[in-house]
Amino acid sequence: MNLPSDFILRTRELLGDVEFAALTEALEKDTPVSIRMNTDKCGLVPLESTSVPWCREGYYLSGRPSFTFDPLFHAGCYYVQEASSMFLEQALRQYVHEPVTMLDLCAAPGGKSTLARSVLPEGSLLVANEVMRNRSQVLAENLIKWGNPGVIVTNNDPADFTELGPLFDVILTDVPCSGEGMFRKDEVAVQEWSIENVDTCWQRQRRILRDIWPCLKTGGLLIYSTCTYNREENEDNVAWIAQELGAEVLPLETQPDWRITGNLTGTEFPVYRFLPHKTTGEGLFLAVLRKTADEPAVSVRTKTGGKASKKGKGGKVVALQVPKEMKAWVQGAGDYVFEVNDSEAMAFPAAYKDTYDLLKSQLRILHAGISLGELKGKDWQPSHALAMSTVFERDSFPMAELTYSQAIAYLRKEAVVLSPEVPRGYVTLTYQGQVLGFAKNIGNRANNLYPQEWRIRSGYLPEIIPDLFG
Numbered sequence: 073m074n075l076p077s078d079f080i081l082r083t084r085e086l087l088g089d090v091e092f093a094a095l096t097e098a099l100e101k102d103t104p105v106s107i108r109m110n111t112d113k114c115g116l117v118p119l120e121s122t123s124v125p126w127c128r129e130g131y132y133l134s135g136r137p138s139f140t141f142d143p144l145f146h147a148g149c150y151y152v153q154e155a156s157s158m159f160l161e162q163a164l165r166q167y168v169h170e171p172v173t174m175l176d177l178c179a180a181p182g183g184k185s186t187l188a189r190s191v192l193p194e195g196s197l198l199v200a201n202e203v204m205r206n207r208s209q210v211l212a213e214n215l216i217k218w219g220n221p222g223v224i225v226t227n228n229d230p231a232d233f234t235e236l237g238p239l240f241d242v243i244l245t246d247v248p249c250s251g252e253g254m255f256r257k258d259e260v261a262v263q264e265w266s267i268e269n270v271d272t273c274w275q276r277q278r279r280i281l282r283d284i285w286p287c288l289k290t291g292g293l294l295i296y297s298t299c300t301y302n303r304e305e306n307e308d309n310v311a312w313i314a315q316e317l318g319a320e321v322l323p324l325e326t327q328p329d330w331r332i333t334g335n336l337t338g339t340e341f342p343v344y345r346f347l348p349h350k351t352t353g354e355g356l357f358l359a360v361l362r363k364t365a366d367e368p369a370v371s372v373r374t375k376t377g378g379k380a381s382k383k384g385k386g387g388k389v390v391a392l393q394v395p396k397e398m399k400a401w402v403q404g405a406g407d408y409v410f411e412v413n414d415s416e417a418m419a420f421p422a423a424y425k426d427t428y429d430l431l432k433s434q435l436r437i438l439h440a441g442i443s444l445g446e447l448k449g450k451d452w453q454p455s456h457a458l459a460m461s462t463v464f465e466r467d468s469f470p471m472a473e474l475t476y477s478q479a480i481a482y483l484r485k486e487a488v489v490l491s492p493e494v495p496r497g498y499v500t501l502t503y504q505g506q507v508l509g510f511a512k513n514i515g516n517r518a519n520n521l522y523p524q525e526w527r528i529r530s531g532y533l534p535e536i537i538p539d540l541f542g
């Protein structure tokens with residue numbers, strides 16, 4: 073790998089000659105492949121895999137299957153995630169024991185958000201935000217597929233949150249960085265690296281932290297992470313948060329055989345560095361801080377949102393209600409509030425209704441709770457998000473199990489022909505018992521309701537069917 077000369081100088085100074093030589097050697101090796109299971113959907117263990125030691129549901133695979141052509145990937149049964157990133161689990165398991173409201177501020181494509189959603193205590197709410205519009209769509213897609221109902225996805229700049237005041241118990245800032253830890257995976261990160269860019273990054277990171285700091289409750293946790301090695305974006309920023317914003321840095325329990333590296337700057341506080349020549353994964357830096365500074369409570373006025381309505385007889389405007397039969401599509405319906413926004417019916421965890429209303433009044437929301445369905449004429453058409461939800465009541469519609477080639481055709485949004493005994497109307501389609509989505513069976517064929525923008529675009533079909541679980 074052709075490393076920039078300034079990167080070599082600086083990183084050798086940080087790590088020392090021996091460690092730096094070992095790092096460059098590791099960068100010539102293949103990137104390990106790892107996935108994390110979604111046990112809310114399926115409890116399978118991948119074949120020929122080994123466990124990621126710091127993550128209960130993380131597994132290293134022996135090769136890289138074609139995930140795109142695995143229907144279970146599209147069903148949200150697992151997420152393909154670089155193993156070092158899964159270390160976030162330790163911060164959450166060791167410090168979060170009660171239901172919390174958590175913000176993942178720089179969340180796309182959603183690796184750490186889906187992990188957080190699996191690890192947070194039941195009854196928690198996760199707000200996952202991404203500032204870049206196109207990346208926020210991918211974030212929403214990945215969280216919808218993961219299926220947990222306690223999620224809001226937003227598309228905002230960190231500064232848009234500031235006025236909300238201390239709303240969050242936990243904030244994760246997995247900040248945009250110079251990406252030195254991704255050199256092995258991403259050739260562009262090598263090409264774009266420069267000292268000037270490192271400077272731009274640490275300054276941007278401080279701006280992001282300053283903007284979001286008022287949103288963290290006093291006593292709340294800030295988890296700060298990057299995928300870069302240099303001290304400016306790492307230890308120096310952690311020291312700055314502690315001193316300038318007011319926080320203490322917290323230790324995490326780790327095992328010696330995880331071979332995690334600590335603080336490289338001679339300062340006392342604990343931080344966690346994953347270096348590819350020591351730990352099987354890419355470069356990661358993570359620190360956990362507890363906010364000590366007092367944050368005055370700010371009262372934010374909620375702008376009243378427009379209610380969904382349609383003209384009744386005589387021109388009167390009537391609010392649309394979610395029909396009773398639709399509420400039965402959700403398990404534990406009593407724990408949710410139901411509403412119609414425009415022509416979309418949705419359910420949201422009742423415990424967080426106020427937070428949802430507040431965020432709705434201030435931020436651009438892409439997804440919240442469970443989208444149940446859309447009014448098409450007089451007909452409520454179940455939404456794909458409902459099919460993906462972990463609280464979808466499977467008895468709501470007849471089910472049809474697809475073969476592998478039918479499943480791929482469905483995921484390509486091609487027409488599907490179901491066997492004659494499948495009833496007409498909306499049908500839940502499954503593959504190996506996992507829900508893939510809905511179709512409307514009209515007899516001689518079934519209308520494919522898979523989201524157009526999520527379809528598999530490639531016409532190629534691998535010779536070997538990806539079979540991760542046997």
Ligand SMILES: C[S@@+](CC[C@H](N)C(=O)[O-])C[C@H]1O[C@@H](n2cnc3c(N)ncnc32)[C@H](O)[C@@H]1O
Nearest residue numbers: 178179180181182183184203204207246247248
């Ligand atoms: C390291 S990536 C996040 C990866 C993600 N947490 C995951 O685990 O899948 C950083 C994210 O920050 C976003 N970002 C870029 N500029 C930003 C800014 N000024 N404020 C907040 N986020 C920004 C990027 O678009 C990117 O999605």
